[in-house]
Amino acid sequence: MRCSLLLLSTYLDGELNQSRTAELDAHLIGCNRCQAGLGYLREEAHRINGLARVTIPDHSAHAMLTQVGLIDEFDMLPGAPAAAPRRVDDQDAAPWFGQGVGKALPWAPRVPEPGTPPVPGAAPASLAPAVPQPAAPGDLADVEVAGARIVTDARPPATRPVQTEIATPPAAVAPVSHVPPQEMPTRAPDVAPPHETPAPHDFATRAAPPGDTEFPRPVIPQRVPQPSGPRFIQRLRDAVTVRWALMRGVQTADDDSVEIVSGSGAGEWSESARQRVQRERAAQRATSGAPQFSAATKTWEQATPVAAPEAQPPEIDISAAPTQHQKAEPAAPVWEDPTTAWDADAPMWDTPVPAQTSQTPQTPRPTPAPTSPSRPGRHARIVTTGTGFSLKGLLKPKPAPTGTRLAAPRVMAGGTPWSDPRLWALGGGVLLLLIIGLLTGKHVAPVSTVAQQPIASAQPSAHAHPSVAPVIPSVAPSVAPTPSPLQLTGTRTFGSGARNFEVSNIRYGLHPNDFRMVFDMAPVSGAPGTGSPTVTAGFGNATTFYVIFAGVLPGGSTGNLPPGALATGIHIVQPSPIAGHLVYEFTLSRAATVSGYYLAGPTRLVLDLAG
Amino acid sequence: MRVYPAVKDSPLRPANVMINVAEQVLPESGDLVSLVREHLSDLVTYATHLVGDPDDAVEYVAGGLHHASRYPPTRLQLDGRAALYRAVTRACRQDQRYPPRPHGPSRFFRRSRPTFHAEIDAEAAGRMNTVKRAMVNLSFERRAALLLRDLAGLDYREMSRVLECSPDAVARLLAAARREFGSVFREIAI
Numbered sequence: 001m002r003c004s005l006l007l008l009s010t011y012l013d014g015e016l017n018q019s020r021t022a023e024l025d026a027h028l029i030g031c032n033r034c035q036a037g038l039g040y041l042r043e044e045a046h047r048i049n050g051l052a053r054v055t056i057p058d059h060s061a062h063a064m065l066t067q068v069g070l071i072d073e074f075d076m077l078p079g080a081p082a083a084a085p086r087r088v089d090d091q092d093a094a095p096w097f098g099q100g101v102g103k104a105l106p107w108a109p110r111v112p113e114p115g116t117p118p119v120p121g122a123a124p125a126s127l128a129p130a131v132p133q134p135a136a137p138g139d140l141a142d143v144e145v146a147g148a149r150i151v152t153d154a155r156p157p158a159t160r161p162v163q164t165e166i167a168t169p170p171a172a173v174a175p176v177s178h179v180p181p182q183e184m185p186t187r188a189p190d191v192a193p194p195h196e197t198p199a200p201h202d203f204a205t206r207a208a209p210p211g212d213t214e215f216p217r218p219v220i221p222q223r224v225p226q227p228s229g230p231r232f233i234q235r236l237r238d239a240v241t242v243r244w245a246l247m248r249g250v251q252t253a254d255d256d257s258v259e260i261v262s263g264s265g266a267g268e269w270s271e272s273a274r275q276r277v278q279r280e281r282a283a284q285r286a287t288s289g290a291p292q293f294s295a296a297t298k299t300w301e302q303a304t305p306v307a308a309p310e311a312q313p314p315e316i317d318i319s320a321a322p323t324q325h326q327k328a329e330p331a332a333p334v335w336e337d338p339t340t341a342w343d344a345d346a347p348m349w350d351t352p353v354p355a356q357t358s359q360t361p362q363t364p365r366p367t368p369a370p371t372s373p374s375r376p377g378r379h380a381r382i383v384t385t386g387t388g389f390s391l392k393g394l395l396k397p398k399p400a401p402t403g404t405r406l407a408a409p410r411v412m413a414g415g416t417p418w419s420d421p422r423l424w425a426l427g428g429g430v431l432l433l434l435i436i437g438l439l440t441g442k443h444v445a446p447v448s449t450v451a452q453q454p455i456a457s458a459q460p461s462a463h464a465h466p467s468v469a470p471v472i473p474s475v476a477p478s479v480a481p482t483p484s485p486l487q488l489t490g491t492r493t494f495g496s497g498a499r500n501f502e503v504s505n506i507r508y509g510l511h512p513n514d515f516r517m518v519f520d521m522a523p524v525s526g527a528p529g530t531g532s533p534t535v536t537a538g539f540g541n542a543t544t545f546y547v548i549f550a551g552v553l554p555g556g557s558t559g560n561l562p563p564g565a566l567a568t569g570i571h572i573v574q575p576s577p578i579a580g581h582l583v584y585e586f587t588l589s590r591a592a593t594v595s596g597y598y599l600a601g602p603t604r605l606v607l608d609l610a611g
Numbered sequence: 612m613r614v615y616p617a618v619k620d621s622p623l624r625p626a627n628v629m630i631n632v633a634e635q636v637l638p639e640s641g642d643l644v645s646l647v648r649e650h651l652s653d654l655v656t657y658a659t660h661l662v663g664d665p666d667d668a669v670e671y672v673a674g675g676l677h678h679a680s681r682y683p684p685t686r687l688q689l690d691g692r693a694a695l696y697r698a699v700t701r702a703c704r705q706d707q708r709y710p711p712r713p714h715g716p717s718r719f720f721r722r723s724r725p726t727f728h729a730e731i732d733a734e735a736a737g738r739m740n741t742v743k744r745a746m747v748n749l750s751f752e753r754r755a756a757l758l759l760r761d762l763a764g765l766d767y768r769e770m771s772r773v774l775e776c777s778p779d780a781v782a783r784l785l786a787a788a789r790r791e792f793g794s795v796f797r798e799i800a801i
Contacts, residue, residue, distance in 0.1 A: 009786035013760060015767050015778075044793050047742050048761035052735035054656040054665065060730035061651050064669070067728070068677045068709060070644050078645040 001027045003034050005041075012041050488538025488546060494598055494605060495550075498531030500524045501603070502555030503582065506570075508562055514610040515566035515592075519547070521603040522555060532598045535605055545586040545594065547607065552582045566592055566609050643683050646691045647676055654699050655731060657763050661755055662703050663747065665733035673709035673729070675699035693769040700755055700773055745796040753788035760785055 001023055010016050011024050028034050056064070058077060065071045504522040508515070523529025534550040545567070558570050569587035576583055592611030599606060647654075654675070658668035675698035684694030701707070713721055746754050752774065759765045759773055767778040774781060 005790055006783060006786040009789055010782050013767065013782075013785070015782065040793055041789055044789055044796065045761045047796070048746075048757055048792075051656075051660050051742060051762055052733075052738070054652055054659055054668075054736045055732035056652045056655060057730065057732070061648060064651070064673060064729040065644065065647065065676070068673050068680060070647060070676065070680050077648055 003027075003031060003037075005037060008034060008038050008041055012038065012045065488536070488540060490593060491536055491538030492594055492596060493534065493536050494596055495532040495534040497534045497550070499533060499551035500527035501529070501533045501549075501551070502553040503549065504556040506557070506559040508559060508565060508567075510562055510565060511608075514595075514608040517547075517567070517586075517607045517609070519605040519607070520556075521552070521605065524553065524555075529603070532600070532603055532605075535596075537594050537596060537607055539591075539594075540585075542591040543588045545588055545592070545609065547584040547586070548578065549582040549584075551580060554582055558584070566590065566611050642687050643680065643691075646687060647679075647695065650692055650695055653763055654695060655733070656736060657696065657758050658699050658703055659733055659736045660743065660746065660758055660762065661700070661751075663743070665731060665737045667708075668703075668733075669729045669731060670708035671702040672699050674707040674711070675702035677709045678702065678707070690769065690772055693765065693772040696759065696763065696765065696769070697773045697775070703755075704751060741796065741800050745792055745799050748795045749788060749791055752784060753791060756781065756784045757788045757792060 007016070007020070007024060011021065016024065024034075028038065062071070062077050065077070066073050066075075071077070500523060501521045502524055503519050505520040507518040507520070509518070510516075519535075521533065533552045536548045536550075537546065538548075539545055554572055558572065561567055561570060566588055567586045568589050571585055573583040573585050588609070588611065590611050592609040594607055594609055596605060596607035598604070651672075654672050655665070655668055658671050659665045662668050662671060675695070678701075679695060679698045684691055687694075712718075746757070749757070755774060756770065759770050765773065767781045770781045770785075771778045774784070776784070
């Protein structure tokens with residue numbers, strides 16, 4: 001038998017048949033591995049079995065099954081105790097959300113003792129006719145209904161009493177106990193007085209109809225529609241609605257925050273309704289002579305212009321704060337300084353004291369011709385101060401916001417964004433960031449020396465001797481750019497840095513293992529000719545070999561390459577890509593390595609190419 | 612269904628007389644309620660450890676019971692418990708809650724449903740421990756298999772109905788689940 005976790009797991013669960021179980025039992029005796037595995041499986045099963053359990057009480061199970069729809073609200077759970085189910089939401093709901101819902105009183109309603117005479121003048125404790133008292137309170141099963149408590153029992157119908165008690169709080173009973181019965185307020189019509197015979201099928205009175213031995217029937221209380229409490233969205237909606245209504249009520253008919261955009265009262269396609277209404281009203285005031293509001297002066301003035309500036313205005317004491325009614329009086333045309341004009345809407349602590357105007361009366365100014373329709377109302381002032389941009393308007397501190405000003409947002413009032421210093425600050429910040437970005441983003445790439453060298457090489461060499469004519473090689477100069485010594489690979493450097501040499505001749509030799517090149521160096525006429533010039537030999541690529549002399553002039557020919565040599569071509573790079581340098585370019589048939597040395601007397605450079 | 616005595620007594624019943632088979636098959640609603648009440652705590656326990664959260668588990672159990680109330684198991688006395696576990700498992704797997712959560716942008720404009728409320732004592736079951744942390748690493752099917760066998764105590768035949776597979780597949784699934792759970796638990800515990 002093979003060791004198998006599947007077998008052990010099935011064996012642990014007792015799902016193996018008898019033969020396999022016996023076989024595994026025999027196997028477990030001698031297999032320590034399976035014994036350990038079975039022990040692990042038992043431990044894991046024990047751990048999972050030890051997970052915490054969830055307990056659901058009966059009332060919660062009843063509520064859960066009720067909400068799911070398995071049982072009715074007043075059905076009993078099978079196997080559950082006979083106690084009435086507790087409605088959970090009743091305990092949490094506020095008492096004013098519906099009658100009978102929630103805990104209306106902080107105390108339990110007092111149930112009159114059986115046989116206790118009713119309180120004179122109070123509400124009847126029992127609406128049913130006198131019935132025999134129940135034998136034992138333990139037989140009763142209480143069913144709480146909205147506002148009433150119905151006590152029933154399981155005894156035979158003939159001897160079964162019924163008692164319906166109105167849950168009356170004692171606080172409501174005590175104050176009215178001294179009131180005579182004839183002065184008591186009339187009860188609700190659905191409750192019959194106790195001395196009257198109830199209707200045969202009046203369910204509210206719970207009275208037994210004549211001849212009905214099965215009474216009382218099972219009470220099926222009708223569920224009262226319970227209004228749910230206001231939710232957050234509803235409260236938010238109400239708050240917005242109320243604020244919106246208040247905002248609309250505070251403003252005048254010329255409110256520019258509310259505009260009719262279509263339908264009756266709407267303006268033309270090219271103008272808003274507000275502009276049209278204001279234009280019509282301005283024209284009406286101009287023709288009727290009604291007072292209109294001057295936006296510039298913030299005062300009410302006559303529509304007819306006062307053409308005589310020399311006319312003496314009446315003596316007016318404006319030290320007292322005018323009221324709205326006084327403002328509307330056309331008989332007091334007064335010009336006021338806009339900066340010191342009394343603003344009824346402004347808060348009192350923000351009102352500047354018109355010192356000069358309180359001492360001396362103001363001289364009236366002629367009313368300018370109405371070029372634009374006047375806009376009375378406090379919104380008009382906001383619009384007027386915000387139409388044009390001025391530095392004064394920016395620097396002028398804004399009045400302290402009040403509730404009414406908060407109700408009318410400035411953007412809705414039509415103020416242009418020019419008057420908002422925050423926008424200017426935002427624009428300034430964006431401009432500053434733009435400038436910083438331009439300054440920091442101007443990147444100057446460092447120009448490499450390699451790139452600069454060909455430019456410098458275009459200039460004539462300072463070391464070029466005018467008397468020596470350059471040797472023009474037979475091979476056409478390469479168009480490809482010559483790499484600098486920094487870009488060569490496998491470079492070797494020889495020489496002590498002497499100058500004023502020239503390459504008088506180049507000789508070639510074929511050797512068994514390498515290809516030898518001998519550069520015969522000769523000093524320029526008049527030069528001492530000591531030392532050896534600096535030579536850099538390296539490979540531009542695998543088949544291009546460069547020999548770069550510093551401070552050396554091309555004095556002789558490049559010689560003839562022997563056939564079958566490693567180098568197949570030679571020419572002098574002209575103009576020299578490196579100023580003051582003589583560059584030989586060899587074309588190789590294959591990749592090679594270079595080695596070399598200087599020989600003195602005469603000075604010769606020996607280079608061996610091995611490939 | 613009403614059967615007239617003359618027709619009932621006749622040896623040859625006419626073909627147009629229908630016999631209500633559903634009366635013989637469909638269980639009484641009271642039986643289902645009794646069964647649900649009997650296993651409600653176990654169902655919520657199983658769902659709690661299956662999904663990891665007691666609140667979600669209650670909604671899943673309610674969704675499963677709602678489905679079971681609409682489509683009650685036919686053989687309630689035989690495999691009623693398995694049917695309930697199957698409904699709850701399916702509700703947990705397919706995220707079927709009760710009340711169903713609205714989806715899409717229209718839920719912002721829809722009137723909210725009455726809230727579902729259930730009081731359960733799941734403080735200990737909701738607490739995370741090493742065993743639950745190890746079970747989180749298992750797949751849903753393996754976790755369900757472990758819980759159905761070791762926590763709910765279902766046999767392989769009932770588990771095959773719950774997990775909708777054969778008993779042999781249940782055995783293999785359970786063995787694999789135990790192997791993975793053991794390795795993860797030892798790794799976490801140590």
